[in-house]
Amino acid sequence: AKDWKTAKKVLDNMIGAGGKKALNSYELANVYNLYAFIYYSAEDYGGALKAYKQVVAQPDIPLAMEINTRYTIAQLYFVQEDWKKGIDALLEWFKATEIPPASAYVMLAQGYYQVKDYKNALLNVEKAISMYKEKDKVPKEQWYNLARFLYFDSNDVNSAVGVLEELLKYYPKKQYWVQLSHMYGEQKKEGKQLAAMDTAYVQNMLDKGTEQITMAYLYLNAEVPYRAAVIMDKGLKNESIDPKSKNYELLGNAWRQAQEVKKAIPAMEQAAAKSDSGELYARLGNVYLDGDQYKKAITAINKGLSRGGVKRPDTARLILGMAYFNDKQYNSARKAFDAARKDKRSEKYASQWIKYLNSELDRQKTLRDDI
Secondary structure: OOOHHHHHHHHHHHHOOOHHHHOOHHHHHHHHHHHHHHHHHOOOHHHHHHHHHHHHHOOOOOHHHHHHHHHHHHHHHHHOOOHHHHHHHHHHHHHHOOOOOHHHHHHHHHHHHHOOOHHHHHHHHHHHHHHHHHOOOOOOHHHHHHHHHHHHHOOOHHHHHHHHHHHHHHOOOHHHHHHHHHHHHHOOOHHHHHHHHHHHHHOOOOOOHHHHHHHHHHHHHOOOHHHHHHHHHHHHHOOOOOOOHHHHHHHHHHHHHOOOHHHHHHHHHHHHHOOOOOHHHHHHHHHHHHOOOHHHHHHHHHHHHHHOOOOOHHHHHHHHHHHHHHOOOHHHHHHHHHHHOOOHHHHHHHHHHHHHHHHHHHHHHHHHHHO
């Protein structure tokens, strides 16, 4: 370990006992610079600040020395999280500096951000970004992120989107694709919202099940159910998506909308088996009916109705009646339709089915009589 105490003692001797008078202002400034270095190295930032202030307090020191020291003073205030004094010190430094670097504007922006002066924070980080772009240099990732946050906080969605699009040119990370997709959604640009998420998905960036589910819903909303089903199926198989009832239901609905009834059935079977409510058994019955599996449809719907929790029992009984009818269980079909038409919402449709059932029975009777 470096012997800072000994070094400090040497400096103390240099300016003690009248030695201070023997030094000119430049030499004294250098002594205080060494003091500051010792304090800083020992992580005594308060002591370092006092020493650096002594440096700039000396008359007739070189301008470069004064400018560099003022910048260090501002940095030390920021290290101590004394943001207001840091900003003031940095503004003093700006006055003395002909061509401030972009990093100084970022430091000032961060100071303003900490005191919640977001307007000035944004002005300064924008300045830093534009300085880099003018020189064909890539602005730093954290600069873009600060600008993005500030735009978002001021509800400037369009500018936030612009920053995210630039971020993705240079820093193509998953979080930015997901955020950009969300922001496109805010702009009601559903096509771009889907494209941004899909770009992340095809690069295997969407490793969270919730992200894959969001992706599936976006495809369903875009009326591309097959793609939604493929995403859900893959996620459930590799266990990145939680194998709960709701997610199997989403898979089943996606396959069904894609006219893939055979694939929808096992998904809805899983959804129903994992559910405590009868609702999903009623829906499973509907899928069985689509797949011409009438006996299974009858069993599933009856199970759902007896279990309870079916949102529209009248609709379930209509489907049940159709399944009985197609299975040629006409008395049971009539009972199901009679039960369905007690609900006004299904009265008309159930009555039509009863009428059709009667005509079918009459037709069959006529055929028998003719034989």
